[in-house]
Amino acid sequence: MTQSVNADPGNSDSVDAEVLESSVVDEALLLRLLRRAGRLVARPALECLEMLLDADTPTPVKMTVLAALTYLVLPIDLIPDFIPVLGFKDDLVALTALLGICGRHRTEAIRARAQRRLDRWFPLGR
Secondary structure, three states: OEEEEEOOOOOOOOOEEEEEOOOOOOHHHHHHHHHHHHHHHHHHHHHHHHHHHOOOOOHHHHHHHHHHHHHHHOOOOOOOOOOOOHHHHHHHHHHHHHHHHHHHHOOHHHHHHHHHHHHHHOOOOO
């Protein structure tokens, strides 16, 4: 059973929403979808983490990865993101550098460690 909800019936700008009962949503399916999405997003991040933790990764590579990740995470940009088109070009440069470095220095051992961590943090079963 569903019910219609309108936060402010007198306001013409308000939005009608339909509330679903929990019996309508397959929670196990939703959990599996969220885990798969988490795995997809987490894999490259875990590979970068394992590359940073790897003793064989050269220090300049580690510093470049840390600098690129820091730049992408911090709210301060060389070109503010609210400027159309130009705002995201500096982020794109940092992301491209990060992907290029990770592609050249990611070994099978790093991938395997990242996969084990991924399997532990985002189990497929259940």
